Amino acid sequence: MRQRSIRGFVQAGWALLTNGHLTGFWTGRLYQGRLKQICVPGLNCYSCPGSLGSCPIGALQAVLGKSGYRFSYYLAGFFLLMGGVLGRFVCGFLCPFGWIQELLHRIPLPKGWKERVSGFGFDRTLRWLKYIILVLFVVALPLTVVNAVGGGSPWFCKWICPAGTLEAGIPLAIQNPMIRDALGLLFSWKAFILTITVAASILIARPFCKYVCPLGAIYGLFNKVAMFRYYIDENKCTSCGACRKNCPMRIDPARECNHIECVRCGNCRRACPAGAIGRTDPRSIAARRDSLKI
Amino acid sequence: MTRRESRREGGRRWISPTLIGCGTILIVIGVARGELGVILMKAIRVCMECVGIG
Structure with a gap:
């Protein structure tokens, strides 16, 4: 119980710390200081009015899509560093969008609804989707579909990311009438994805992390070798299944x-x-x- | 702990420091290449794609 409350405080504190430009929510203006060139470990849209850092997935697409770059040493190094130290600890503690999903999942529903839905048949297969999204929308399309001057667009941010809609699109549209007037079909599509994500988060624990998030897909590859990892004492384990029953990621x-x-x-x-x-x-x-005994 | 397990665990112990070292080197190369400027230019302006304007 104690660790759970500590984790909640860390998640809330980190979300507040990395979105500490609070005046942005009133003025509708983004923070423009030099801190913005540094990536935060979790998924946090850099167009959020409160954001003080950059989203690593958005930053990766920005560098890949910039003519003359085509590879990001900075982001590759950032992922190796974060993955090597923390792995998916970032998802559980330092990702504001993961925290939002957890809060949504606490909304009570009639008994049995969540259990019935979370064990749906193609859960395991659907988890591969995030790797397809990573390869296709985050890397391949920004690199290959380019405009006349060789610039690519951030396909994941544009067509998929519900964090951008929630953290940037909605607050900026409320504050800025010009942005509000410019919203069209693309925003409707993104609002639809956000609605699905919110509804799914109430029913299933962290659906975006399980099936969609390319950042979680990257960090997950490091889980077995990261400095922060778990160990099981086979002499103590009684195979009672309590850990499996309590795992929100169904492992x-x-x-x-x-x-x-x-x-x-x-x-x-x-x-x-x-x-x-x-x-x-x-x-x-x-x-x-x-x-020591010897 | 069997010898095989201990060798595997000993090998794994070196992986994360190696990743951290390589990561740091790549970050330095990226900074020297001016990637931070590209990220800053994108991040300080409203990202039309993220917002949903296109």
Whole structure:
């Protein structure tokens, strides 16, 4: 319970810290300082009036789509660094859009609705969608579909990202009549995607993270080797299934505690009655204990 | 811990520092190449695609 409340505070605090340009929400003007060239670890639209940093997925598309660049060393390094240290811990603690989905999922529904929907048949297959989106919309299309001067457009931000609609589109449209007047069919499409995401988030835990998010797809690849990872003590595990039942990402931590879908929410650790899931390798602890005995 | 498991875990222990080192080098190359300027120029203006104007 304690870790859960700490995680909630970290998520709220991080969302506030990285969107600390609060006057932007009243004036409709974006923060234009130099901090904006630095990427935040989570999915956070840089056109959000409060945003102090850049979204890594938006930044990646901006560099890939810029004629003369075609590869981003900065973003490649950023993903290696974040992935190497934290992996999908970023999703569980440092992503404002992940936090919003979690809050939506707390909305109560009649008993049994969430359980019935979250176990739908093609859940596993649909999880591959985020890799297709990453390759196609974030990398391939901005690189290959270019205008007369060789510039590509941010396809993911334009056609898919509901975070942009929620964090930037809606607040800016409320504040700025010129933007409001310019909204058309594309905004309607994006509002439709946002509506689906909100409705799905009430029924399913983190649907955007599971099926759509290209940033989660990247960080997930590092889960097995990141500095922050989980270990299972096979001597303590009784295979009771408590961790699996409490996992919002519907994985089995007893079988694979560093699964690419794990967002490090810690529900499995709290649910385990034997305390078998930890952040330190039980074998190295045992080895150290043995060496001390000698 | 079997010898195989310990070798695998020992190997894994080197992966994250290597990733962090490579990541830092790539970030420095990216900064030297002027990528931060591209990101800044995109981020300080309203992104029409993100908002839904196109």
